[in-house]
Amino acid sequence: xxxxxxxxxxxxxxxxxxxxxxxxxxxxxxxxxxxxxxxxxxxxxxxxxxxxxxxxxxxxxxxxxxxxxxxxxxxxxxxxxxxxxxxxxxxxxxxxxxxxxxxxxxxxxxxxxxxxxxxxxxxxxxxxxxxxxxxxxxxxxxxxxxxxxxxxxxxxxxxxxxxxxxxxxxxxxxxxxxxxxxxxxxxxxxxxxxxxxxxxxxxxxxxxxxxxxxxxxxxxxxxxxxxxxxxxxxxxxxxxxxxxxxxxxxxxxxxxxxxxxxxxxxxxxxxxxxxxxxxxxxxxxxxxxxxxxxxxxxxxxxxxxxxxxxxxxxxxxxxxxxxxxxxxxxxxxxxxxxxxxxxxxxxxxxxxxxxxxxxxxxxxxxxxxxxxxxxxxxxxxxxxxxxxxxxxxxxxxxxxxxxxxxxxxxxxxxxxxxxxxxxxxxxxxxxxxxxxxxxxxxxxxxxxxxxxxxxxxx
Numbered sequence: 001x002x003x004x005x006x007x008x009x010x011x012x013x014x015x016x017x018x019x020x021x022x023x024x025x026x027x028x029x030x031x032x033x034x035x036x037x038x039x040x041x042x043x044x045x046x047x048x049x050x051x052x053x054x055x056x057x058x059x060x061x062x063x064x065x066x067x068x069x070x071x072x073x074x075x076x077x078x079x080x081x082x083x084x085x086x087x088x089x090x091x092x093x094x095x096x097x098x099x100x101x102x103x104x105x106x107x108x109x110x111x112x113x114x115x116x117x118x119x120x121x122x123x124x125x126x127x128x129x130x131x132x133x134x135x136x137x138x139x140x141x142x143x144x145x146x147x148x149x150x151x152x153x154x155x156x157x158x159x160x161x162x163x164x165x166x167x168x169x170x171x172x173x174x175x176x177x178x179x180x181x182x183x184x185x186x187x188x189x190x191x192x193x194x195x196x197x198x199x200x201x202x203x204x205x206x207x208x209x210x211x212x213x214x215x216x217x218x219x220x221x222x223x224x225x226x227x228x229x230x231x232x233x234x235x236x237x238x239x240x241x242x243x244x245x246x247x248x249x250x251x252x253x254x255x256x257x258x259x260x261x262x263x264x265x266x267x268x269x270x271x272x273x274x275x276x277x278x279x280x281x282x283x284x285x286x287x288x289x290x291x292x293x294x295x296x297x298x299x300x301x302x303x304x305x306x307x308x309x310x311x312x313x314x315x316x317x318x319x320x321x322x323x324x325x326x327x328x329x330x331x332x333x334x335x336x337x338x339x340x341x342x343x344x345x346x347x348x349x350x351x352x353x354x355x356x357x358x359x360x361x362x363x364x365x366x367x368x369x370x371x372x373x374x375x376x377x378x379x380x381x382x383x384x385x386x387x388x389x390x391x392x393x394x395x396x397x398x399x400x401x402x403x404x405x406x407x408x409x410x411x412x413x414x415x416x417x418x419x420x421x422x423x424x425x426x427x428x429x430x431x432x433x434x435x436x437x438x439x440x441x442x443x444x445x446x447x448x449x450x451x452x453x454x455x456x457x458x
Contacts, residue, residue: 029413031399037343037356041126045348046134053202054288059350079373088152095121098154123154126334135165139177146182167213168205175220185224193247226255231304234295254330263289360388409441
């Protein structure tokens with residue numbers, strides 16, 4: 001039996017034994033009521049890139065704002081530090097300082113007597129610096145941010161601290177200095193190991209740079225190394241995808257994230273306004289996407305996914321989420337928190353947070369972000385603009401969708417749920433979900449058609 005199969009059969013026991021997982025979330029159905037909770041993770045968005053990749057929909061500012069005499073990296077770090085202090089102040093008021101006991105006397109008056117307080121405010125299990133290209137930050141800035149997080153939010157002794165990095169020699173930063181600053185996990189944005197595909201995608205690095213980034217990270221003592229890849233690249237081929245998998249596996253990473261290239265239109269979705277969490281797509285990128293979409297192929301993408309799933313399983317990687325595979329002990333704890341419905345805090349332009357009841361986001365526009373946090377002229381800082389919405393309606397359906405993304409799946413009791421049971425029955429009869437040892441899990445075909453299942457659930 002492969003490692004992935006063993007993990008699939010023992011996911012329930014692992015969830016119950018893992019101190020970073022609330023076992024009730026893996027075993028109970030229906031899900032408990034929505035209650036406000038203190039965060040277990042923190043996401044920091046660093047929006048700077050040296051250049052803009054035409055397929056990218058993340059919040060990114062590029063070019064001279066990222067490097068050179070007009071760089072805004074330094075002022076951004078100042079603003080991010082201020083936001084972290086403001087967010088920490090709000091958490092202290094609501095929940096007490098990190099590590100405080102659950103006794104009312106050890107909470108602030110605003111917290112005492114609150115029915116939503118489940119217990120002590122724990123130190124954070126995870127910190128994730130994403131982007132953009134966080135590895136463009138000086139290591140001293142990374143160390144400063146981690147220290148603010150440690151002192152104001154608390155960081156568990158075994159906390160997972162992830163930094164995203166581009167592999168180019170002028171982008172990946174100093175792995176040894178990042179490790180000394182407290183980074184334990186590096187996520188490297190390789191996307192492909194084929195030079196022609198990298199150029200098509202607007203990437204600045206080559207395959208040799210990916211190998212060098214992994215080697216330097218190993219030498220620096222980074223404990224876990226993840227590599228991101230894209231498939232269904234326009235005019236892609238199975239041969240090139242197979243060669244990319246071979247080249248990446250030869251580097252012996254600990255974790256792989258494989259994403260089908262998705263060319264969305266955030267403006268059409270209405271999320272690029274002043275309070276929106278996305279930026280307008282540049283004209284050149286919009287034209288690139290219009291040319292690229294006809295050169296993609298759903299059937300080819302499905303075959304690529306199946307090829308990767310087979311290859312990674314044979315190489316000892318466990319599939320644990322639709323787009324993620326890991327060697328034992330190297331799952332992304334931060335991202336698992338999202339899929340398991342944990343609460344997390346967030347800071348930076350476009351960053352999203354969740355407290356168990358409400359989803360909150362910062363607006364994406366950097367100028368407004370900086371103006372709020374660094375107002376000048378002696379004015380006090382304020383939290384950046386953004387928005388929020390309740391996360392109450394459809395709670396069982398969303399909980400089911402998140403659980404089905406992972407190989408832990410859902411308890412069989414969900415079949416009796418009046419809101420989603422019929423959809424799960426349909427998914428079983430069509431071979432998209434199977435039932436084994438009391439758990440409902442997506443089959444591999446179900447993973448490929450997961451959007452069909454999720455759309456019916458929601």
